[in-house]
Amino acid sequence: MTIDIPALATILRDAAKAEVLPRFRRLDAGMVKIKTEAIDMVTEADEAAERFIKAKVAALWPEALFVGEESVAADPSLLTALATADLAVVVDPIDGTANYAAGLPLFAVMAAVVSKGETIAGIIYDPMGDDWVMAEKGGGAWLRRPDGEAVQLHVAETLPxxxxxxxxxxxxxxxxxxxxxxxxxxxxxxxxxxxxxxxxxxxxxxxxxxxxxxxxxxxxxxxxxxxxxxxxxxxxxxxxxxxxxxxxxxxxxxxxxxxxxxxxxxxxxxxx
Missing domain, CATH: 3.40.190.80 (D-Maltodextrin-Binding Protein; domain 2)
Incomplete structure (x- = not known):
């Protein structure tokens, strides 16, 4: 089984549009919970977006291990399973939850694909900018937009x-x-x-x-x-x-x- 990376990227976007953006700056106190300390929190949107992504991944790639931030909070053994899984999809439903909960428009939805202990693909979707940066191992890094435009990315030149x-x-x-x-x-x-x-x-x-x-x-x-x-x-x-x-x-x-x-x-x- 292989993961269709453009399809996974679309799932992240769909989850953001269905579960994350409609709740942005609309969270009340009951929609935000502290996990371990004040800077470690989870919102109703995190949980809903992860459920959305997990269901879509299970439908398309049922043999893949799903490792989500909120899933691991409920079942820490998923982290151990990740090290040896033939294929896994690792998801952060909202990266930057503290920013999101504070109403700051700087957060992301992320996924990585892991095979036999190696990361083979990565996707970072920006719901506010509506674009992705993504890579498949050996294929370069790219900024991709929903209209199909793609721009190859390169790190900065070295400086003192x-x-x-x-x-x-x-x-x-x-x-x-x-x-x-x-x-x-x-x-x-x-x-x-x-x-x-x-x-x-x-x-x-x-x-x-x-x-x-x-x-x-x-x-x-x-x-x-x-x-x-x-x-x-x-x-x-x-x-x-x-x-x-x-x-x-x-x-x-x-x-x-x-x-x-x-x-x-x-x-x-x-x-x-």
């Missing part, structure tokens, strides 16, 4: 450290390491954090930033973006220099335009 622009998530670092990294970011030109990995990956693969760093590695947040980054010419590895794989949930992640930039950032900024 002092001129680099990027994003860094420090929320899940120990407090002392958080201070260390934030102090080190004074060495670059600009560092930001959008609270939505999907748009940080989109910015990077479109050539508008030179780095991204994350500490918490859940597969629905990063599998699609890492593959798209690599297909756009970028270099990604965990903080110990090892490849990032679908079963990894820790170890940190750093993405840069090339290995030399990665090593420079790791040495000078992300020193934890």
């Amino acid at each position: 450290l002092a001129d680099m622009v990027g994003s860094a998530s420090v929320a899940f670092l120990p407090a002392d390491k958080r201070v260390e990294v934030l102090q080190n970011t004074a060495k670059v030109r600009l560092v930001a954090h959008y609270r939505v990995a999907g748009h940080e990956y989109r910015t990077f693969v479109s050539g508008h930033s030179q780095f991204m760093s994350f500490n918490k590695l859940m597969p629905w947040d990063h599998l699609a973006g890492v593959l798209i980054s690599q297909e756009a010419g970028g270099y990604a590895a965990r903080m110990d220099g090892q490849p990032y794989l679908p079963h990894h949930v820790d170890g940190g992640l750093l993405v840069a335009p090339d290995k030399a930039s990665w090593e420079l950032l790791r040495r000078e900024v992300f020193t934890f």
Whole structure:
């Protein structure tokens, strides 16, 4: 069995139009729940969009393991199964839930396809812009629009450290390491954090930033973006220099335009 990637991309778009956008800026208190802490939440739209996507995936590709963010919250064993599945679809129904719940128009719907422990396709759909960035392994990274237009994507040219622009998530670092990294970011030109990995990956693969760093590695947040980054010419590895794989949930992640930039950032900024 193989996954039709354009069909999966359409499912993400349909889920956004049916379940996510109609609820945007229309959530009341009863539609938002805290999971582990105030910055980790789920909304009625997350749950409805995941049910929508799961049903469509099951109808088209019944043998594929479905690993959704909300499904794993209910059944953590799905993460273990992902490491050995012949074929799996990994979904984040709303990436950037905190932004979505706050009424900020910066969120995404994402999916990755995993086969035998390797990510083979990734899709990041932007409901507000109504387009996708996507990649299949070995096929390059692309911006695709509903009218069929496609633009190949490439990461930015390398820059000296002092001129680099990027994003860094420090929320899940120990407090002392958080201070260390934030102090080190004074060495670059600009560092930001959008609270939505999907748009940080989109910015990077479109050539508008030179780095991204994350500490918490859940597969629905990063599998699609890492593959798209690599297909756009970028270099990604965990903080110990090892490849990032679908079963990894820790170890940190750093993405840069090339290995030399990665090593420079790791040495000078992300020193934890």
